[in-house]
Amino acid sequence: MDRTIAIVEDDPDQRQNCVxxxxxxxxxxxxxxxxxxxxxxxxxQLPDLAILDIMLGAEQxxxxxxxxxxxxxxSDLPIIFLTSRSDDIDRISxxxxxxxxxxxxxxxxxxxxxxxxxVFRILNINQDKEPTANIHQIGDLxxxxxxxQVAWQEQPLVLTFTEYSVLQELINKxxxxxxxxxxxxxxxxxxxxxxxxxxxxxxxxxxxxRDIDKDFDCIKSVYGFGYRWVCA
Numbered sequence: 001m002d003r004t005i006a007i008v009e010d011d012p013d014q015r016q017n018c019v020x021x022x023x024x025x026x027x028x029x030x031x032x033x034x035x036x037x038x039x040x041x042x043x044x045q046l047p048d049l050a051i052l053d054i055m056l057g058a059e060q061x062x063x064x065x066x067x068x069x070x071x072x073x074x075s076d077l078p079i080i081f082l083t084s085r086s087d088d089i090d091r092i093s094x095x096x097x098x099x100x101x102x103x104x105x106x107x108x109x110x111x112x113x114x115x116x117x118x119v120f121r122i123l124n125i126n127q128d129k130e131p132t133a134n135i136h137q138i139g140d141l142x143x144x145x146x147x148x149q150v151a152w153q154e155q156p157l158v159l160t161f162t163e164y165s166v167l168q169e170l171i172n173k174x175x176x177x178x179x180x181x182x183x184x185x186x187x188x189x190x191x192x193x194x195x196x197x198x199x200x201x202x203x204x205x206x207x208x209x210r211d212i213d214k215d216f217d218c219i220k221s222v223y224g225f226g227y228r229w230v231c232a
Contacts, residue, residue, distance in 0.1 A: 145168070174229040
């Protein structure tokens with residue numbers, strides 16, 4: 001099935017470069033230059049994935065507003081921020097809103113296309129597919145490493161690509177001291193990642209587990225080091 005990607009970017013050259021790169025991958029790409037133009041189009045039809053700049057023209061936080069709007073319409077719609085704003089506060093704000101990824105310009109168009117493909121590999125999971133041999137049970141946690149699916153107490157969790165990668169790193173290091181901030185940053189595959197950004201990913205993971213199990217307490221902080229998965 002064809003996937004539709006919406007790009008909201010006020011720089012016409014960057015917008016067209018993104019359109020060209022993703023179109024070559026076989027995606028249907030819709031491009032908008034303003035928040036109002038994009039939101040009017042989203043009222044008619046939602047994309048399968050949205051790539052948003054944060055600042056659009058004179059609107060400093062237009063991308064954040066669009067993110068809120070889209071997730072209010074469809075809570076699991078994947079959103080990638082692609083912006084020149086590199087402040088950790090903006091990165092954390094974007095992740096707290098529920099974005100799957102936050103890429104700082106300039107970014108390789110080939111890398112961006114791969115990130116989009118990674119998201120769609122998660123979304124393209126065929127629910128009717130036979131179970132694979134890559135399913136691991138760790139207490140109440142079920143991990144399907146091939147499909148990148150997670151369940152807690154047999155209830156599925158919807159994780160972003162980055163959240164899944166952070167969780168996988170925690171599980172990989174569960175029998176050691178834990179996963180360091182540097183190891184968790186490397187697992188996100190996002191280049192330079194501050195500790196506060198890792199803290200935000202952990203906060204999201206804990207909240208998603210606690211939506212299922214209010215007593216969830218398997219991710220412990222290791223002071224000055226990182227985090228550890230403590231449940232067998």
